[in-house]
Amino acid sequence: MTSTTSTFSAGFKLTGTPFSPTRETIREFCEASLDFNPLHLDDEYMKGSFGKTTFGGIIMHGMNNFGVITKMLTDWIYEHGGVQRRLETRWKMPVKPGDTITPSAVVTASKETQGGRWIMLDVLVQNQRGETVALGEAMVEIPRIS
Amino acid sequence: MTEANFETDFWKDNELRKTWEQIVPGEPRKTIPYTLTLESIQKYCRVVGDTHPLYFDEAFAKASPYNGLIAPPTIHILLMFACTPADDWMRSPGTVNAGQSWSYNIPARPGDTIRLEARALDKFIRKDRLFVVHDNVFFNQHNQVICSGRGQTIRPA
Numbered sequence: 001m002t003s004t005t006s007t008f009s010a011g012f013k014l015t016g017t018p019f020s021p022t023r024e025t026i027r028e029f030c031e032a033s034l035d036f037n038p039l040h041l042d043d044e045y046m047k048g049s050f051g052k053t054t055f056g057g058i059i060m061h062g063m064n065n066f067g068v069i070t071k072m073l074t075d076w077i078y079e080h081g082g083v084q085r086r087l088e089t090r091w092k093m094p095v096k097p098g099d100t101i102t103p104s105a106v107v108t109a110s111k112e113t114q115g116g117r118w119i120m121l122d123v124l125v126q127n128q129r130g131e132t133v134a135l136g137e138a139m140v141e142i143p144r145i146s
Numbered sequence: 147m148t149e150a151n152f153e154t155d156f157w158k159d160n161e162l163r164k165t166w167e168q169i170v171p172g173e174p175r176k177t178i179p180y181t182l183t184l185e186s187i188q189k190y191c192r193v194v195g196d197t198h199p200l201y202f203d204e205a206f207a208k209a210s211p212y213n214g215l216i217a218p219p220t221i222h223i224l225l226m227f228a229c230t231p232a233d234d235w236m237r238s239p240g241t242v243n244a245g246q247s248w249s250y251n252i253p254a255r256p257g258d259t260i261r262l263e264a265r266a267l268d269k270f271i272r273k274d275r276l277f278v279v280h281d282n283v284f285f286n287q288h289n290q291v292i293c294s295g296r297g298q299t300i301r302p303a
Contacts, residue, residue, distance in 0.1 A: 019195055032190040034227035036154040038239045050240060050302075062243035063223045067194030070220045074198060081211070084219050088247035136245075 008080075008110055008119050008142075016072025016103035021060040023097045029061050060095040065125050065134040069103045073121075073138055082119075082142040089123065089136030100128045105138060116143040149186065153232045162233040166276040166301040169235060169266045175280075177262040180228040184256035187217045190224050216253035222293050225254070225284055229262035236280070240302030244277065248295035252286075259287040267296065276301040 030036050038045045039059055046055045066089065073084050095101055105121040112118075118141050125134040153159070191201045199206035200216055207215040230236060254260060261284070268279040278301055283294040 017195060025193065028193045030154075032186075032193040033223045034149070034152055034154075035223070036156050037237070037241060038156060039242065045239070050242065050300075053242075061223075063220070063246070064194060066223065066246065066248075067190075067196060067218075067220050070218060071194060071196040071198075074196075074218065078198065078200065084250055086247070086249050087219070088245070090245035091243060136247075 008107060008117070010107050010109060012107040014072055014076055014105045014121075016068060016075075016105075018100050018102045019064070019068045020100045021064065021095060021097055023058070026058060026060055026064075026097060029064055033061065033063065035061055035063070055094055057096060060097075060099075062091045062134070065089060065091070065095070065101065065103075068101060069105075069123050069125060069134070069136075069138070072103045072105065073123075073140060077140045077142070080142055081145070082140050084138070085118070085141045086139040087123070087136065088138070089125075089134045091134050092132050093127075095127065095133050099133075101125050101133055108137075114144075116141050149228075152227075156237045156239050159232045160237075160239060163238050164235045165238075166269060166278060166303075169269060169278055169301075171266045171268050171279075173265060175234060175236075175264040175266070176231050177229050177264055178231055180225065180260050182217065182221070182225070182228075182254055182256060182258045182260055184215065186224060186228075187215075187221060187254075187256055190221060191218060194220075212253065214255065216255050219248070219250045219253070219293065221254050222248060222282070222284055222295060225260055225262065226282065229260060229284070230264070235278075235301075236299070238302055242300040244298040244300055246295060246297040248293055250293045251291045254284070254286065254292050258292075260292070261285045261287075276303060 105123045110119045121138045264282040267281040281296045284292040
């Protein structure tokens with residue numbers, strides 16, 4: 001994880017650990033998440049058509065992005081006594097074995113409340129071609145120590 | 147539910163699952179309590195490459211504000227399947243995740259017995275695709291909210 005500024009103010013940027021899914025990590029994610037949807041297991045099934053979409057082979061679980069983004073946020077905020085409070089993402093394109101995805105986030109705003117400081121971020125996951133695979137927003141809280 | 151008796155063949159029982167047409171927004175989904183183990187937390191963490199000491203190092207976690215090992219926020223990814231039965235429509239082969247939003251209250255911990263309240267909230271057709279919005283709240287054995295979330299899936303036609 002790296003940061004380009006040293007504050008929680010707008011513009012603070014985080015970059016998370018790159019993640020390179022393989023057929024093995026996708027299989028392991030099935031076992032760890034209990035999500036055994038054939039989208040992630042069965043190449044023959046994935047050669048079929050899904051309405052307007054054709055995947056051509058197995059794809060990584062969309063929620064694996066959630067785990068990768070969250071690792072970036074918690075590695076950062078735990079060090080400051082903070083808590084991840086919210087994460088919202090939309091999947092823009094599938095991730096396939098052999099891809100490398102990298103999460104990043106930029107602080108967009110923060111707000112002081114009675115209980116602490118809330119920080120809003122835009123989050124992004126890009127593949128090795130710079131294409132956006134997931135897009136969203138997050139919110140973390142640094143509680144006030146009473 | 148335990149991992150040992152979990153049915154991993156999602157084609158099995160598929161005819162028992164509700165289709166987009168049969169899903170009624172507002173209707174609760176059947177759920178089952180699940181006891182979260184340290185082993186299942188750490189298995190999930192390793193797979194996503196997240197080995198923070200709050201999840202792995204008992205002494206570190208004990209000295210932290212959490213006073214013990216916790217699960218990462220995204221443990222709901224496992225809980226969604228662990229707390230639902232084999233005929234739950236989230237398992238329908240071809241279910242495509244379109245997006246999710248989750249709010250986190252307190253962490254789940256090893257040994258917690260987790261309960262899920264879940265339902266379809268809405269359904270619609272967009273760009274010729276069949277969508278269902280689902281909403282979910284996970285509670286621990288003290289009836290404290292762990293996290294709540296909403297997601298959109300594209301349903302198999």
